Amino acid sequence: xxxxxxxxxxxxxxxxxxxxxxxxxxxxxxxxxxxxxxxxxxxxxxxxxxxxxxxxxxxxxxxxxxxxxxxxxx
Amino acid sequence: xxxxxxxxxxxxxxxxxxxxxxxxxxxxxxxxxxxxxxxxxxxxxxxxxxxxxxxxxxxxxxxxxxxxxxxxxx
Amino acid sequence: xxxxxxxxxxxxxxxxxxxxxxxxxxxxxxxxxxxxxxxxxxxxxxxxxxxxxxxxxxxxxxxxxxxxxxxxxx
Amino acid sequence: xxxxxxxxxxxxxxxxxxxxxxxxxxxxxxxxxxxxxxxxxxxxxxxxxxxxxxxxxxxxxxxxxxxxxxxxxx
Amino acid sequence: xxxxxxxxxxxxxxxxxxxxxxxxxxxxxxxxxxxxxxxxxxxxxxxxxxxxxxxxxxxxxxxxxxxxxxxxxx
Amino acid sequence: xxxxxxxxxxxxxxxxxxxxxxxxxxxxxxxxxxxxxxxxxxxxxxxxxxxxxxxxxxxxxxxxxxxxxxxxxx
Amino acid sequence: xxxxxxxxxxxxxxxxxxxxxxxxxxxxxxxxxxxxxxxxxxxxxxxxxxxxxxxxxxxxxxxxxxxxxxxxxx
Numbered sequence: 211x212x213x214x215x216x217x218x219x220x221x222x223x224x225x226x227x228x229x230x231x232x233x234x235x236x237x238x239x240x241x242x243x244x245x246x247x248x249x250x251x252x253x254x255x256x257x258x259x260x261x262x263x264x265x266x267x268x269x270x271x272x273x274x275x276x277x278x279x280x281x282x283x284x
Numbered sequence: 285x286x287x288x289x290x291x292x293x294x295x296x297x298x299x300x301x302x303x304x305x306x307x308x309x310x311x312x313x314x315x316x317x318x319x320x321x322x323x324x325x326x327x328x329x330x331x332x333x334x335x336x337x338x339x340x341x342x343x344x345x346x347x348x349x350x351x352x353x354x355x356x357x358x
Numbered sequence: 359x360x361x362x363x364x365x366x367x368x369x370x371x372x373x374x375x376x377x378x379x380x381x382x383x384x385x386x387x388x389x390x391x392x393x394x395x396x397x398x399x400x401x402x403x404x405x406x407x408x409x410x411x412x413x414x415x416x417x418x419x420x421x422x423x424x425x426x427x428x429x430x431x432x
Numbered sequence: 433x434x435x436x437x438x439x440x441x442x443x444x445x446x447x448x449x450x451x452x453x454x455x456x457x458x459x460x461x462x463x464x465x466x467x468x469x470x471x472x473x474x475x476x477x478x479x480x481x482x483x484x485x486x487x488x489x490x491x492x493x494x495x496x497x498x499x500x501x502x503x504x505x506x
Numbered sequence: 507x508x509x510x511x512x513x514x515x516x517x518x519x520x521x522x523x524x525x526x527x528x529x530x531x532x533x534x535x536x537x538x539x540x541x542x543x544x545x546x547x548x549x550x551x552x553x554x555x556x557x558x559x560x561x562x563x564x565x566x567x568x569x570x571x572x573x574x575x576x577x578x579x580x
Numbered sequence: 581x582x583x584x585x586x587x588x589x590x591x592x593x594x595x596x597x598x599x600x601x602x603x604x605x606x607x608x609x610x611x612x613x614x615x616x617x618x619x620x621x622x623x624x625x626x627x628x629x630x631x632x633x634x635x636x637x638x639x640x641x642x643x644x645x646x647x648x649x650x651x652x653x654x
Numbered sequence: 655x656x657x658x659x660x661x662x663x664x665x666x667x668x669x670x671x672x673x674x675x676x677x678x679x680x681x682x683x684x685x686x687x688x689x690x691x692x693x694x695x696x697x698x699x700x701x702x703x704x705x706x707x708x709x710x711x712x713x714x715x716x717x718x719x720x721x722x723x724x725x726x727x728x
Contacts, residue, residue: 214322436544584692
């Protein structure tokens, strides 16, 4: 049976967009994640309105997350 | 014995409406969910008053949810 | 030994009133519930002061609940 | 060894007063409780300053509780 | 190995002072406690600035507590 | 493998400084602690801006803590 | 399979930057961490806008953390 987290399996090595509970967003290349939605991102940046801040490699604690979205590719 | 989550079993592949604790709503095609109410949605959009924002594929962290409603079909 | 949740056993198929932590109320026909107070309601409606909003079938996440009350019947 | 919850063992069938984290109080006849302090009350009423509201039979979710007090009897 | 909770072992039958997260204090004779810091107090009173309110026998839910202090005896 | 909590092993019997989430600080001689960061302190005092309040022996509930620091010794 | 926490394995003995949920930042040499993101830091300092405060050796409770970032090295 498929689990919600499986949506991110195909997203490894690709950019994901994280919407945080606090309103700001983080974007980064997904390297690893777990069931709590803790996420290891490479080349991450924080997006606040029009301002982007480079964060580099980060580990996001899953309990801050509202939703995650793999970047659209077509 | 039936569990509350079973209400969503028949909703797979159909549109569900999520009421978030923070007041806004998310609508999307349910692909997978678990007991924490983590949900994988396709073709999702965020609804804030009159404004709809396309989100595409998303994984919603269950602890943000107030209630979920399968779309009425008749 | 009786558990608090057993108060709802006899309430299946009947209307219950949920008082949410956030102050608003939800009323609906109880179809299934679990120990976290997650609840599957049919024919639900949200009650905010004098305004009632039809919600249809919903799954309420238990951690939003202050208390639940089976409707009085006599 | 005695547990804190045992203070309520002798309170079954008697009125208890619940002080909620949110400041209001709930009073009711204790029918069943568990280790999370979930409580099944009969003939309950909510007390907010000078206003009492009849609630009838309710199940209070334990995480809303600041403290519980069996009614004094002598 | 000694555990933090052991500080309260010698405090049974004696008065303890609870500092609540919400700022007010509760004082009472400790009768029983557990690892979550749930506490059964006798002869309790709530202390808010200069105002003391008699509470009698109470069960305090541990998650409301900032710290607990056995009364000084010398 | 070393665990974060091990930083406090050598701090037993020495003064530690606790930064609380709520902004104030508590200082005390560490007697015992556990993995939740519950801490038994002796000779504790609360530090709020320039005001120090003697607390004596206390048990701090770990979930209130932002960080703990053993006092510098050299 | 790689876990998100593994991003910090190579960061031991190096400086990491912690973004706290409350908005301020803590920087320090990572000595040990666990799955809750509890972290033992050496030579730590708190960064609030333009103000840096020396903290020395600290143990940060993981639930305060928004994200952690190993310092860029090239």
